[in-house]
Every structure is written in C-alpha cells, then in structure tokens.
Amino acid sequence: MRDWLAELLKPLAEWLFVLVMSVPLSVVRLIFLGILAALAIWALTLPPQRPEPVEGKKDSWLSDLRFFAVGLLLLQSIFYLIF
C-alpha cells in the first residue's frame, strides 16, 4: 500500500520539483521581497489603527499601528536584500 501510493504520487512530485528548480534564486528573492512589500501596502490601506480616544488628549500619528507594521516589514526586507 505504502509503495503503491508512493509510486502513484511520484510523477507529480517530480514534475513539481523540476518546476521549482527552474526558478532562478534572483526571482525567488524578488518574490520574497514582493510579499513583504504587498503586505506593507495592504497595511497602509487599512483604516487608522489608533487607540480609543481619551478626552483632552491628542493622538500623534506615531500611535497608528499601520506605520509600525510598515516599519517592521521594511526592516525585514533589508535582511532579505543583504543575505
């Protein structure tokens, strides 16, 4: 049963392996960076992520968590650019 199943799935596994092997690492790096960039853009499209307003206290834009997230993703991108 085990061998039969393995034989059945093997052609698909080999085809997928050849497929991913054909992608150059420079393109892979772009994909990884693209994911981080897409997430940063998505975060910016969200409504402002500020705390509940407190009477008499004005929030700075820094309290908006969207910018924190974008900063985080940018820092992360640097590592994938370097290594």
Next chain:
Amino acid sequence: MELSVGRLATIDVIIVAVYLVGITVLGVWIGRFIKTDEDFFLGGRNLPWWAIGMSMVVSDIGALELVGVAGMAYTYGIAVANFDWIGCIPAMVVAAFIFIPYYWRAKVFTVPEFLGRRYNQFVRSLVALIWGVFFLFMLGIFFYTAALTMKILCGWPMTFSIILIATAVGIYTFFGGLAAVVFLDSIQCVILFIGSFIILGIAMFKVGGYSQLVDTVTAMGDKGQHFNLLVPPDTPTPFGWACVLFGLTFVLSPAYWLGNQAIVQRNLAARSEYEAKKSVLWGGFLKLFIPIMLVGPGLAGVALHPGLEKGDDIFPTLIHDLLPPGLVGIVFAAFLAALISSVDSYLNSAATLWTKDIYQQFIDYRKKYRYNIFLDLVPGLLFSAIGFVVRPFTSRFPSYKEFLMKERDERHYMIVGRVLTLVFVVTGVFLAPITEKFPHIFGYMQTMLSIFQGPLLSIIILGLLWRRANGKGAIAGLCLGVATSSTLFAIQDKLFTAPEPFLYIAWWAFLVGLVTTVVVSLLTKPEPPEKIEGLIYSSVRKSKRSQVNNERLAG
C-alpha cells in the same frame, strides 16, 4: 574556589539559584491576586502590551530553539533564520490586524472556543483535544532539551535537571497562572537577550568578526550554503526556498501566530483591542533579533568547533568552552529562561484548554442530558476509584452524580486549572525520555506541528473570511487534512528529496484541508445567518454598526 557541581563555578551556581528562587517567589506573590478563572487563565484581561509581546517571543524561543536552531545553523547555515524572519513577521502583521482583534472582541479564553462559536461544539472539542495532547508532548520535549544541555554543560543527571525545572515552573504557574507567566516571561526575555548576545559577542570575537567567519567557513569547503538565506530546493537541507515559501510562510507560520493557543492566549489577555494588536507587532520587532542571537553562535561554531557529530551539541559546547565563571551563570540563566518561558506557556495553555474546552464542556453537556454509558463509564469509574481512596479521610467527597450536578462558579474552574497544571507537570516529566529517540529535536517538534497545523489553519481562515464555510465542512477538512499529512509522513522517504520535508507536508495538508472544507461546505447546508453574524471579516468591515457586531462577537 571551583564548586563541585560539574562545570559551574560557585558564582554561576549562585546566579542560577537566585534566578530560580526569584522567579518562583515572584510567581507565588502574583498568585495572591488570582481569584477567578479569568484571573488565572487570562490575567484578568488586564495585561500590558509590552509584557505580552515579550512573552510571545520568549515563549516561542524555548531551549528547543537555543539548542535546535543553533544546531541547524551549524549543520545547514543561515537559511534556518527564515523561521524567525519570513516565517514570523508577515504572519504576525496579518494576525495583528485581522485575527487577533476578532479573538479579543469575542472575549473567548481559547482559539477552539472561537471555532466552536463559528462552527459547532464538535469542532471546538476536536481542536481542543488535538492541541491538548500536543501540548503534553511538547512539555516532554522541553524537559528533555533542558536536561540534555544541563548534562553536557554541568554533567547533571537528566532526571535531576528535569525535576528541578518542573518544580520551579510548576510552583509559579500553579499559583500565578497566565499573569505570572507573562510577567516572568518578560523578565526572562531580558535575561535571554543579554545571555544570547554575550555568547554571540564572545564567539564572534574568537572567530575574528563576520568577514573572518565567512572566510574561514569558505576555506573549509563551504560553497556559500552557510551564508545564503535562500537556498535551492535540491540542497540537502529542510530549508529550500520552495518549502520555506509554501510550507513555512503560507502555512506553518500563520498557523502558529494566529492559531496556536500558547501564543494567542496572551493576546486575549490584553487590556484593549489596540494593545492586543500592538503586542503582536512589538513581538514582531523583537523577533527580528532572534536569528542574530541564535543563528550567529551556530555559524561561529562551524569555525570554532568543526566536525561535531550532532549539530545540536554546538550551543552547549560553546557555553562550555568560551565562557568564564560568572558569564556562564548569566548565559545559563538565559538558557533556563528560554526553557522555562516555553514550559510555563504550554503548561498554562494546556490547563486552559483542558479546563475550558474539555472539562467545562463536558460538565455543561452532562447537566443537560441523562446518564450515557459511553460518556459516563470511564469518568464514573475514575471518580469512584478516587472516592474509594479519599473517603476514609473525608466525608465530603461527593458521588459522581452529585459532582456532575453541582453548581460551579469561576473559582471552581480556577481550582480545576491549578490541579491540571500539577497533573501536566508530572505528565511532562514522564514523557521527557520519549524525546531521546529523535536525533533532531527541532525537526521533531516541527513534524508534530505540521501534521495538524495546516488543516487547522485552513478552517480558521475559512471560518473568518468565508461566510459559506460550515461545521460539517470544517470537520471534513480537518480530518482529511490530518489524514493527508499522516499519509505523506508515512511515505516521505519515497516521495521527497528534502531530508525533513515537514514544510512540504504542511503545505499539502493545508491545501487538502482547504479544498475539502470548501467542497463539503458547498454540498451541505450553510450556517444560519444569525449564527455567524459578526463573526465574518467581510461583514464587519462593511458594517457601520461595529458596536452591534462587537456585542455579537462577545456572545
């Protein structure tokens, strides 16, 4: 003035002893403020974001990672850092803005509780059981890794080390619950960072800096593999880019940060929805430093101690060889901090799951229905056996029926949580020796996770994002997904070229879980709109009546 306790000098022993006694006393002191189950399991939903973020990160880095990730870096190179970078940051951002706010607003204790509300009670019980059993095995692994390092470092007997850690963690988690876990984790996070950077700094100094490290390792015959984050799928590592992207980034990482009870439970304890989100992003920021702390020593080890038989030996070997007395104590305390922070988290979460999703569910269900031989036989016999032993000493021990029908308050569930904490500590101690049979500890943990994390993620995502997903679809998706991953594990040596293909397996199990849930949901009746109102992301985003939805979410 060297002390006879293995490699540790007097000063090191004092540092470690002060640390262990200190956290235990602090945990017991926090326990004075614990009055209800909400206090015990969720810190009264009043914990600060900074402590939660630190606790999330340090819970994720157990001794398992100190030993395992450094070992993987030693064997395979920097590609293991993907686990903490692309394998954490994107998922944490998504969790912070989509999933965590939902859980927090729902005022649930556990992720399975949320799934129960979205799907049905069977899904809740099934997921809770899976996590509950997994956590128990994890406790065994954590105890084993600690004992292994202590044995290499100081020559302490494995059993002694396991009992020492189990006692300290057991006491403060028993008394202080999640509040003690989170606050002590934040202290442990600071110690861990200090200790890890000490060993990284000294190791890098010995090697002569990063450039020298690259030159030395390259001269040893490395063809760039140790210093590339992205490696081709045919390299003999479990970290080829394809499995990192599909298995880690798209499946295991999101499953971990938005579905793992031991992690998410902290966010549920935040003071506000804003602080819950902030805690995740703060955790993400700290996560950026983890590979530098953990992978760095492993890479330095390649130059300093080439040819080790087991990669997992490198971190303890570096502590053993590089550090003078005093610093050994600090790094050793950091190691203990890493270990303890994971054990306490899994211990507290296991107690939460078993109390809220299994015990409380069982009691509530039993109150509604008559005697059922399938449900009551085992607990009835167990209860009678305990009664037989206890009754000679107290006349207050109730019969099984009296026990089932008794009125229970929040304090009762807190006591159950504490009792289960004790039971699980003992269980973890007994499970520890099983771990010894697996050569790569970190891979072993990932293997266990990847069996059910993929299917679980599929039902969480569909539950929140797709109105049409229903309970039958979720059960089918979960079962078929787990069956897929189990089957693939059984034939992995004949199918995959990667040495530990758990990431590929997680990806396929996720896909099967996703497709099955969609197909079965479409073939069966949809959930009534009033049941899922406010539980679906799109409906809340479009709705201007967010307050109404929040009330609906809160049940």
